[in-house]
Each structure stands twice: as C-alpha cells, then as structure tokens.
Amino acid sequence: MAGVTLKLLHGADRGKIYEDLEPPFTVGREEGNDIQLNDERVSRCHFKVQRDNDRLVLTDLDSTNGTKVNGVECQLKILRHGDLIAVGRSLMLVGSESQIAARLAAMGTENPTISREMSSSESSIAIEISQEPKSPIPAEVIQLHEVPSIPDDLSPGQKAQLCEILDYLQSRLHRLIESARTEENNQEVVLKLSAWQRMLDTQSRLAAMTRQIADPDWPNE
Numbered sequence: 001m002a003g004v005t006l007k008l009l010h011g012a013d014r015g016k017i018y019e020d021l022e023p024p025f026t027v028g029r030e031e032g033n034d035i036q037l038n039d040e041r042v043s044r045c046h047f048k049v050q051r052d053n054d055r056l057v058l059t060d061l062d063s064t065n066g067t068k069v070n071g072v073e074c075q076l077k078i079l080r081h082g083d084l085i086a087v088g089r090s091l092m093l094v095g096s097e098s099q100i101a102a103r104l105a106a107m108g109t110e111n112p113t114i115s116r117e118m119s120s121s122e123s124s125i126a127i128e129i130s131q132e133p134k135s136p137i138p139a140e141v142i143q144l145h146e147v148p149s150i151p152d153d154l155s156p157g158q159k160a161q162l163c164e165i166l167d168y169l170q171s172r173l174h175r176l177i178e179s180a181r182t183e184e185n186n187q188e189v190v191l192k193l194s195a196w197q198r199m200l201d202t203q204s205r206l207a208a209m210t211r212q213i214a215d216p217d218w219p220n221e
Contacts, residue, residue, distance in 0.1 A: 004049065004056065005099065011090030012038040019096070024050035026061070027087070041065050041088030049079065053152075056094075058085070059214075075214035078148075165209070172202045 003020030006027075018035055025034035030044035037046075043063035050057055056079040060067040068086040069077045079085075081095030081103045095103070154162065179195040182188075191199075 002099070004094070005096040006035065006085075007093040009084075009091045009093055011088070013090060021049075023056065024048055027092075028061075037088070037090050039088040039090050042090060046087050047085075056080075063087070075211060169202070169206075172198065 003022050004018075004025075006018045006021065008014050008016045021034065026045055026048045027033055027035040027037065027042075028045040028047075029037055029039060029042045033045060041064075043061070043065070045061050046063045047058055047060050047067045050059070058067065058069065058074070058077045058079050060075050065088055066073045067077075068074070069079070070084055071086070079094050081099040083094045085092040085094065150162070151158075176191070176195055176199055179192055181190045183190060
C-alpha cells in the first residue's frame with residue numbers, strides 16, 4: 001500500500017512536501033513528531049494519522065486550537081486524497097497529484113478546487129491559490145462531498161444501533177421538510193421558528209454523538 005503524501009500549502013513551512021509517510025505518524029510543533037511544524041498555534045503533538053484496514057484515520061490529540069479537515073473541525077476523521085488539513089496557520093493537502101487525480105476519476109467529476117494544467121500534462125493536478133488568504137482555508141476552495149460508506153463488519157447489534165440513528169435523522173428531516181413553505185417568486189424556502197429550533201437541536205445532538213464516538217470518556221473526564 002502506497003505511503004501518505006502531505007504538502008504544506010500555507011504557514012511558515014509552506015512548500016515542504018512529505019512523501020511516502022508510513023502510518024502511524026504524528027504532526028506537531030515539538031521535536032519527536034514525524035512532521036514538525038514551525039507554528040506557535042500548533043500544539044506540541046497536534047494530531048496523528050493511522051491506518052485502519054484500507055482507510056486513513058486522523059485523530060486530534062486534544063490540541064489547543066483544534067484540527068480542521070475541509071474546513072470542519074473534527075476529533076476523528078477518515079482522510080481521503082485531496083482533503084485539506086488545517087492546524088494553526090498551516091494548511092496541508094493530502095495525497096500526491098496522481099492519487100488526487102485517481103480519486104477525481106473514480107468520482108467521475110473534476111472539483112473546482114483542483115485544476116488541470118493543460119500546458120504541462122492533461123493528468124497534472126495543481127491547487128490554484130492566487131494570494132495569501134486571511135483564513136487557513138482559501139476562499140476559493142470548494143470541498144469534495146461524497147456520501148460516506150457504511151462501516152464494514154458490523155455486528156447485528158451495531159447494525160441495529162446504526163439503523164436507529166438513521167431512522168432518527170430521517171424522522172427529523174421528514175418533519176422539517178413537511179413544515180417548510182416554498183415561496184417560488186422569491187426562490188426561498190421558509191421555516192417556522194419551531195422547525196428551525198428542532199433542526200438546531202438535531203445539529204447539537206449530532207455534534208454530541210460525534211464527540212462521544214471520537215472520545216468515549218467525554219464528558220466524564
């Protein structure tokens with residue numbers, strides 16, 4: 001299985017490329033990490049990447065300022081080629097050009113974030129960043145959104161639990177859709193305040209569930 005490639009797009013270490021990294025490996029500000037970042041906003045040992053069968057899994061190591069993947073803060077995240085990892089002022093791209101191209105080909109689409117350099121090669125992939133952004137995530141970045149796969153080798157009990165979670169979400173979404181009012185003239189969808197609050201409550205519950213999965217000891221620490 002090919003090693004992991006990380007390219008530094010922003011930050012003090014911009015331009016550095018780490019190829020053929022073999023998980024597990026750690027990224028942080030302190031010596032002893034496999035990748036040491038010169039960034040005061042990065043924790044001494046910020047996050048680690050490990051393999052789980054054929055998947056790459058990122059785990060935030062209780063960093064002070066958190067870890068974002070594709071602009072979303074996460075504790076635990078499956079990494080894919082083309083993903084962007086933001087820590088402190090540093091921004092990293094996961095994957096080599098060929099790996100990202102293969103992912104796009106598998107999706108049957110070209111992502112606006114990634115452009116083909118026709119002058120060099122049709123298979124060449126490059127990130128277009130015209131200027132230093134104020135945020136670690138460039139404004140022009142449009143993320144890849146793929147439907148997540150169902151975990152393999154679930155026990156019957158785990159399958160039942162997963163179905164309960166999906167049924168809960170479907171029920172909440174169904175009620176939300178039913179309560180919405182479409183205003184075609186304004187091309188808007190209007191929700192009642194009570195429906196909006198139910199959606200926010202669902203978002204809060206999902207955030208708590210995600211945190212509990214990533215950190216089973218929370219909030220009992």
